[in-house]
Amino acid sequence: MAVKSTMSNQQKLVQAFCDALGVSSQTVNDELQYNTIREWDSTGHMVLVSELETVFNVMLDTDDIIDMSSVAKAKTILAKYGVSL
């Protein structure tokens, strides 16, 4: 795992997806969508939410968790919580 304190928010986001889903950074791009890879299923989604909340120190609303259907969408949602990406 990279040293998160020196990373940009974009790098932290990619790393969070990698850590939560156990995928490589090459897999994580804006087009990656929920339930399109084996690792991002409902279980992976819960771990992902937890990881994003930890990394960015936010607590997401349930509607946003349901709505977080892609990497691009995750960025939009995190922006609502003051995370600039």
Added chain:
Amino acid sequence: MAFPYSGSILQGHSVLVTGATGGIGRAIVSNLAQSGATVFAGGRNKVALDSLVEEVAGKVVPVDYDVTDENAVKEVFRTIQARQSDPDVGNFVGLVNNAGEMKEAGLVASNMELLRLQMSVNFYAAYQHMQLASRLMVRHRKGAIVNVVSQIGEQGGAGLSAYSASKAALTGATKSLAKELAPFGIRVNAVAPGFISTPMTAHYTQLQRDDVYSRVALKQSGTPQQVADAVLFLLDQCAGYTTGHVLPVDGLFQA
């Protein structure tokens, strides 16, 4: 009780207890604090919370909020989330949904307001707490949730249909979430008290008590401490292979 278990997951970690100022809640908080946990003690009565902090030896953090206020609940978990990095608090590993409302009313005299109140406190609030608590626990792949349900919810009770329905709902969620959260190392269990001597049952006359005792194999009421000990057992690693169960603390009660 003196904490008898070695290797407790509670030592150096944090736990939230709702309904902390009631008879059973106080005993639970005391048990958990003695086990070495930092206890976030939730309640609506600030004076009672302050008195609890003074009485209990150990680390108790009062949290003054209404469990049915969704935004207040979120704020409590934001606070816990932020304080986990404090070594004096430690990772959040336990939730005890103990807050409860019991309103006795026969079907003909009951109303939707009473039903909603009991569902709100006994089930909806507990559900939201489990939802938010599990997200904090997932990070550490470790945690235990104990819901305080009721033998009335398990067996039914005349004049207590709304109460029993709300507690039965929580029992159902306990069993389902035990399966759903197991992959994350989170156990979910429940304790089902029978007739316990608390301020909530203090108004029972001797005649009413005798009637209850006639249906209890052990012919006496239970104590808050006995319920708290069961909660501690289920939270601790000594129950590490137990999930999705309802542990009766009822002297073998038959409604």
